[in-house]
Amino acid sequence: MSELILVVDDEADIRDLLVFNLKREGYDTLEASDGAEALELARSRRPSLILLDVMLPRLDGLAVCRELGKDRSTEHIPVIMLTARGDDVDRIVGFELGADDYVVKPFNTRELLLRVKAMLRRRVQPEDEDPLLRCHGVCLDPQAHKVTVNDRPVELTAIQFCLLRDLMRSSGCVRSREELLSSVWDYQFEGYDRTVDTHIKRLRARLGEAADIIETVRGIGYRCKG
Incomplete structure (x- = not known):
């Protein structure tokens, strides 16, 4: 269809x-x-x-x-x-x-x-990788496109899911706003760095008690706790 x-x-x-x-x-x-x-x-x-x-x-x-x-x-x-x-x-x-x-x-x-x-x-888009991504109580299943926090399902939008997946794949490493824009949105924004900040804020709200797994690195970007 x-x-x-x-x-x-x-x-x-x-x-x-x-x-x-x-x-x-x-x-x-x-x-x-x-x-x-x-x-x-x-x-x-x-x-x-x-x-x-x-x-x-x-x-x-x-x-x-x-x-x-x-x-x-x-x-x-x-x-x-x-x-x-x-x-x-x-x-x-x-x-x-x-x-x-x-x-x-x-x-x-x-x-x-x-x-x-x-x-x-x-x-x-189906994911090529099979492994689940886990970080401090957060589990992301790329194949099923599902996220849980302490075994409770969390509903994310497509953008939020892609942001979380990108950060969890690079757990412990800093991802700049420019890298996240390119990876998550598939194309370059012109001067849209604050777009990332706004979507990160919304993602943290959805993660609730696990929001602090996403750390802000001042002047650079974000990282997922290692």
Whole structure:
């Protein structure tokens, strides 16, 4: 079955452009022109990914992102936010609310499609290695794509899982923000170092009592306790 992508934008021209290019790449699509409709479709159809504009009528994209994150049935759907607002503060707010990626308008359609492919690949890509990764009560199973803390299951988004896996693979070694961006997001961000900080914060929150296995190395990046 083709991946189903929900395109949310109040500008019909942008929706038409995105839908045309996504269908040409073999994806199935859904469309919404406002936030309330987007939330309803996300809950009823469970798309594989959401392209979500920030400035929307009825319910803006940030509010939609917040509501998606509150619902266990939708919290794992990857969200790429589309917006004309490119300030760091806006990016961080979006990431804090659960967005996985952030594209500023006007965007390059080819680049956006590459980001879509990278995001979907992380959801379904099988792992080559068999060994479980363990660190101070945290167990990560690359094959089953599961994480437990002291034998209790922990639900992570695709980005959070990839971040934790990267850090646990290099247990005891420092991973710079640039290395994490390249490894986890599959492509280079321009000036998005704070993206890593925000996602690390969200990952620590999910790990709860085991949050301290991720150590901050001031001025460099992060490491998993050895």
